[in-house]
Amino acid sequence: MTRSNLVFLLPLVVSALLVSSVIASLDVPFMVVNKKVSQSRLKSGAEQLIVSIDIFNQGSVTAYDVSLADDSWPQDKFEVVSGSTSKTWERLDAGATASHSFVLESKVKGAFQGSPAVIKFRVPTKAALQEAYSTPIQPLDILADKPQEKKFEWAKRLLTKYGSQVVVLLFVGLFVYVLVSPSKSNAAKGSKKKR
Numbered sequence: 001m002t003r004s005n006l007v008f009l010l011p012l013v014v015s016a017l018l019v020s021s022v023i024a025s026l027d028v029p030f031m032v033v034n035k036k037v038s039q040s041r042l043k044s045g046a047e048q049l050i051v052s053i054d055i056f057n058q059g060s061v062t063a064y065d066v067s068l069a070d071d072s073w074p075q076d077k078f079e080v081v082s083g084s085t086s087k088t089w090e091r092l093d094a095g096a097t098a099s100h101s102f103v104l105e106s107k108v109k110g111a112f113q114g115s116p117a118v119i120k121f122r123v124p125t126k127a128a129l130q131e132a133y134s135t136p137i138q139p140l141d142i143l144a145d146k147p148q149e150k151k152f153e154w155a156k157r158l159l160t161k162y163g164s165q166v167v168v169l170l171f172v173g174l175f176v177y178v179l180v181s182p183s184k185s186n187a188a189k190g191s192k193k194k195r
């Protein structure tokens with residue numbers, strides 16, 4: 001090999017080594033965590049919150065000792081009715097999903113802004129625990145005074161939801177009616193012919 005060929009190949013070899021080291025460093029779990037809250041008012045005057053947290057391992061390797069902690073619910077405002085605000089899994093394989101939910105109840109009126117849940121996991125190649133955070137939730141208005149539903153509000157909702165389908169059905173019905181019903185001019189012509 002000549003010196004000019006070596007000068008040309010050296011940057012290629014260096015870039016290949018850099019690319020392979022970057023790809024090797026990407027062999028880690030990548031956690032995507034979605035936190036959702038649904039509210040419902042109870043007849044007892046309290047509000048029930050169902051908190052669901054879905055963890056997706058989008059990385060290329062397994063995560064070990066996965067722990068979830070959602071400590072953003074103050075005990076003076078919320079009571080855990082069922083489930084727990086924390087959960088652990090032994091492992092979460094690459095491409096796998098884990099879900100956890102719990103139910104809270106609140107009798108305290110007011111606005112609440114929760115923080116993301118924290119997920120900690122271990123990677124075999126690193127000694128320190130890794131952390132991931134869930135998506136934040138929208139601000140919650142606990143026990144908010146809901147305005148009375150206005151008259152015909154349900155009709156407006158139905159029309160906005162199904163209005164286009166109703167119009168199509170009306171056009172089809174009108175078309176069928178025009179085809180099936182005899183016209184007045186044809187009826188008049190038929191009566192003249194009989195005479």
